[in-house]
Amino acid sequence: MKISIFGMGYVGVVTAACLARDGHQVVGVDISPDKVALINRGESPIIEPGLGDLLKEAVQSGNIRATVDAETAVVTTEISLISVGTPPIAQGEPDLSYVIDVCKDIALSVKQKGTSHVVMLRSTVPPGTLEYCQNLMEQVAGKDLISTAFNPEFLRESSAIKDHDCPPYTIIGTESSVAEQAVRQLYDKVKAPVLVVKPKVAEMVKYVANTWHATKVSFANEIGRISKAFGVDGREVMNVIVQDEKLNISPVYMRPGFAYGGSCLPKDLGSLLYYARRNNVFAPLLNAVPVTNDLQINLAVEQILSSQVKNIAIFGLAFKSNTDDLRESPAVSLVKRLLGEGFQVKIYDPAVYKSHLMGTNLNYIQQNIPHFQNLLVATPKEALEGVDLAVTTHNTSEIRQAIEQASHKIKILDLVGVFIEKPKHREYESLAW
Numbered sequence: 001m002k003i004s005i006f007g008m009g010y011v012g013v014v015t016a017a018c019l020a021r022d023g024h025q026v027v028g029v030d031i032s033p034d035k036v037a038l039i040n041r042g043e044s045p046i047i048e049p050g051l052g053d054l055l056k057e058a059v060q061s062g063n064i065r066a067t068v069d070a071e072t073a074v075v076t077t078e079i080s081l082i083s084v085g086t087p088p089i090a091q092g093e094p095d096l097s098y099v100i101d102v103c104k105d106i107a108l109s110v111k112q113k114g115t116s117h118v119v120m121l122r123s124t125v126p127p128g129t130l131e132y133c134q135n136l137m138e139q140v141a142g143k144d145l146i147s148t149a150f151n152p153e154f155l156r157e158s159s160a161i162k163d164h165d166c167p168p169y170t171i172i173g174t175e176s177s178v179a180e181q182a183v184r185q186l187y188d189k190v191k192a193p194v195l196v197v198k199p200k201v202a203e204m205v206k207y208v209a210n211t212w213h214a215t216k217v218s219f220a221n222e223i224g225r226i227s228k229a230f231g232v233d234g235r236e237v238m239n240v241i242v243q244d245e246k247l248n249i250s251p252v253y254m255r256p257g258f259a260y261g262g263s264c265l266p267k268d269l270g271s272l273l274y275y276a277r278r279n280n281v282f283a284p285l286l287n288a289v290p291v292t293n294d295l296q297i298n299l300a301v302e303q304i305l306s307s308q309v310k311n312i313a314i315f316g317l318a319f320k321s322n323t324d325d326l327r328e329s330p331a332v333s334l335v336k337r338l339l340g341e342g343f344q345v346k347i348y349d350p351a352v353y354k355s356h357l358m359g360t361n362l363n364y365i366q367q368n369i370p371h372f373q374n375l376l377v378a379t380p381k382e383a384l385e386g387v388d389l390a391v392t393t394h395n396t397s398e399i400r401q402a403i404e405q406a407s408h409k410i411k412i413l414d415l416v417g418v419f420i421e422k423p424k425h426r427e428y429e430s431l432a433w
């Protein structure tokens with residue numbers, strides 16, 4: 001393919017060299033004449049293992065040239081990649097002006113060219129930027145000439161060529177089949193699964209990936225500090241933790257939904273935080289975990305308060321389905337708050353209904369909702385009778401079917417993703433997705 005790449009920085013120059021090696025014809029565009037001159041001499045403008053050799057070969061083979069002339073670059077190519085910087089301005093806000101300037105340059109040049117062109121945004125940008133750029137370029141070049149995709153870059157400096165060649169996946173954020181095909185063709189030598197998603201999802205994925213990496217580093221460091229205070233080697237601990245690929249390093253617990261609860265998670269985190277405090281170990285990340293967990297319950301209460309209903313059916317009281325364990329269940333906290341706000345509440349939870357609660361479990365619920373037995377009903381149908389709002393805290397097909405089949409008009413607040421698709425003919429709200 002004939003490709004122009006805007007921005008010959010850490011991302012752009014590695015991408016240019018790899019694509020040229022794979023047989024594509026690449027024009028690198030940068031506003032820095034010094035960078036352009038270096039690349040045209042086959043010299044790398046950055047230090048990156050293997051890049052010097054790759055660039056030299058690409059220049060010698062004639063597969064790469066660099067220029068400051070945006071128009072010629074666009075007119076002589078079929079696809080433009082944008083990898084200019086998006087540095088922070090103030091309070092973390094990214095400066096999108098370099099991306100916007102390049103989009104204007106490309107659109108003006110496509111208008112000159114008069115034939116269709118694909119624009120692939122690779123700079124890290126907030127969700128909605130591709131849509132904004134598409135509209136902007138359409139205003140300049142007219143409709144139908146430009147197709148766009150967001151394709152995040154996952155390379156890491158110092159292993160950039162390896163990461164380019166073997167990424168975890170290729171993400172194509174687009175609504176355009178033309179752009180999708182162009183991106184697929186561009187990377188046909190890259191061995192990685194391809195995921196096609198909405199542009200905003202792809203833009204968010206890049207932010208989340210880096211936020212997750214930062215969180216993991218800080219999590220491991222806080223665990224290291226607390227472990228050390230116990231006289232334990234945190235590296236040994238984390239070495240064992242990462243070997244559990246069923247629960248620890250896995251998709252489990254990694255979906256937005258309701259708060260965590262139960263007899264173990266709040267207790268054991270609380271205990272670890274107690275010992276951290278006692279040993280003067282500052283662990284702000286872990287200390288924030290119960291705070292953000294409570295916020296999830298508050299958010300559910302606020303959504304219910306604003307829904308202007310009086311009678312509510314709660315589907316699930318235990319901390320998860322198929323258990324009668326009510327200790328530290330977020331659903332118990334939710335019901336307690338709703339009763340305090342004066343709502344009429346019915347609860348459907350078959351495991352709790354059938355159970356003979358005793359011991360700490362019984363004590364816990366009696367302390368929080370002494371008359372809970374009066375609120376429990378035997379069937380989902382009974383729970384739904386006469387109520388205006390169904391709130392799901394458990395995710396079961398029985399609950400989904402019962403709510404779908406309810407004969408009267410009922411609102412739904414889904415806290416756990418019972419409904420994958422928004423149900424038709426129902427007022428539906430989800431909590432945090």
Ligand SMILES: NC(=O)c1ccc[n+]([C@@H]2O[C@H](COP(=O)([O-])OP(=O)(O)OC[C@H]3O[C@@H](n4cnc5c(N)ncnc54)[C@H](O)[C@@H]3O)[C@@H](O)[C@H]2O)c1
Nearest residue numbers: 007008009010011029030031083084085086123124153157
């Ligand atoms: N560096 C990384 O490891 C990495 C990895 C993944 C994603 N990203 C993202 O990729 C983007 C680029 O990062 P980078 O580190 O390569 O940036 P960089 O600052 O190294 O390079 C940006 C280049 O764009 C050029 N430029 C600016 N305006 C231009 C214009 N109008 N026309 C042509 N060129 C122009 C600059 O001169 C510079 O050479 C950022 O959004 C970054 O967040 C970076």
